[in-house]
Amino acid sequence: MNEIDISTISWSQLDKLKLELEALRPEDVFLKTILEGAMRVACDKENPIRGNLLASALRELVGHVLHELAPDTEVRKCAWFVQAKDSATITRRQRAEYIIRAGLPNDFVDEELKINLSDEAKPLIKAVEDLNRSTHVREETIVFKGQDVRFMFNRILHGLLNLLKIAQNSRAQLKETIADVIHHAIFENLISDAIQELDEISTHTIIDGHYIDAIVVRTLNATEIQYVVAGEVEVELQYGSNSDVRNDNGFRKDDSYPYTAVVNSNPAKPMEIRPNEVTLQVDNSSFYE
Numbered sequence: 001m002n003e004i005d006i007s008t009i010s011w012s013q014l015d016k017l018k019l020e021l022e023a024l025r026p027e028d029v030f031l032k033t034i035l036e037g038a039m040r041v042a043c044d045k046e047n048p049i050r051g052n053l054l055a056s057a058l059r060e061l062v063g064h065v066l067h068e069l070a071p072d073t074e075v076r077k078c079a080w081f082v083q084a085k086d087s088a089t090i091t092r093r094q095r096a097e098y099i100i101r102a103g104l105p106n107d108f109v110d111e112e113l114k115i116n117l118s119d120e121a122k123p124l125i126k127a128v129e130d131l132n133r134s135t136h137v138r139e140e141t142i143v144f145k146g147q148d149v150r151f152m153f154n155r156i157l158h159g160l161l162n163l164l165k166i167a168q169n170s171r172a173q174l175k176e177t178i179a180d181v182i183h184h185a186i187f188e189n190l191i192s193d194a195i196q197e198l199d200e201i202s203t204h205t206i207i208d209g210h211y212i213d214a215i216v217v218r219t220l221n222a223t224e225i226q227y228v229v230a231g232e233v234e235v236e237l238q239y240g241s242n243s244d245v246r247n248d249n250g251f252r253k254d255d256s257y258p259y260t261a262v263v264n265s266n267p268a269k270p271m272e273i274r275p276n277e278v279t280l281q282v283d284n285s286s287f288y289e
Contacts, residue, residue: 009150011043017157024164028068034061042149051143051152055134058156062092062128065160069167070095077222078103079268092128096121100167103222103267104174112271113173120166124159131156171217174270175227181273182229183212186261188275190233197282198257202237208254209234218262225270229261233282258283 018035025031038057044050075081075090075098084091097117101109109115131152134143143149190207198205212231219226233256240250261280265273 009147009154011150014042014150014153014157015039017154017161021157021161021164024161025065030064031061034064038153042153045146048144049137049142051145051149052134052137052141054149054152055131055143058153059128059131059135062124062156062160065163066092066095066099070098074098074102074222080106093118093121093125096124096163098222099163100170102220104170104220104270105268108270109170112177113170115166115170115173121163124156124163127155127159171220174217174220174225175215178227178270178273179212179215181271182215182227182263183210185263185273185275185278186210186212186229186231186280189261189278189280192275193280195280195282197284198233198235201284201287203240203250204238206236206238207233208236210259220267223267225265225267227261227263227265229263230258231261232256232258255287257286 018039022028022032022035034057038054038061041047041050041053041057047053070090072090075094078098080103081094084094100115100117100120101113104113109117133141134152143152187207187210190210195205198207210231210233212229214230216228217225218228234254235256236252236254238245238250238252244250245252259280259282261278263273263279264277
């Protein structure tokens with residue numbers, strides 16, 4: 001994170017960051033409550049220890065986000081998790097890394113997603129560590145000046161926003177990295193399993209291919225990745241037997257139909273997706289129109 005000139009941080013900028021963070025967690029009522037209280041305390045010029053009270057609120061804010069998005073049970077299930085030698089609990093850094101990559105292994109994150117977990121988690125972790133001194137009110141630790149208060153608030157908001165955006169980016173990169181594997185798994189499913197919606201509209205249906213319109217990462221946790229895929233399957237529909245077609249008593253035609261697929265995989269082996277981990281449904285309603 002680049003060095004910030006504390007004299008340039010305004011209350012309006014902080015309010016924009018606050019709203020941006022709330023937008024990333026629209027259903028998190030407690031997050032909004034803490035942010036609202038933190039902003040009120042920070043702006044209270046009549047409070048001689050407003051910065052210290054803000055530090056306490058911000059530490060609770062970070063703790064809330066980390067525990068909500070990286071629960072103990074999930075972090076401990078990850079193949080990459082190793083108990084820190086100096087702690088009996090899960091560290092902030094481990095929770096931050098889980099939020100970014102969930103159960104994805106180190107080599108995949110480094111080589112495929114191109115994410116440096118240590119660098120991405122560092123700004124938030126350092127900002128929280130620096131809060132600790134201010135949460136204990138002593139004569140020498142009082143924080144009151146407006147620019148100091150704003151700087152403290154700014155670091156935590158930027159740290160949280162950076163963490164959540166990197167988590168979003170990691171999922172976007174995951175989709176791009178895994179797209180060809182998903183494409184192949186869906187094709188294998190199409191040609192190996194009987195698709196009722198296709199079989200019922202012709203004497204014989206041949207799968208020519210398919211293409212993917214969109215992939216959504218619906219679930220990414222310690223033990224499961226679930227993708228929802230929207231695409232279109234291209235088919236050749238044959239009416240009558242091969243002999244009927246040769247004798248002009250039957251015919252063939254090309255067509256295509258949209259499909260939705262749910263694809264499951266193990267985050268410990270993200271590049272391995274088997275056809276039987278694909279559940280696919282084809283929409284053939286256009287055939288009857």
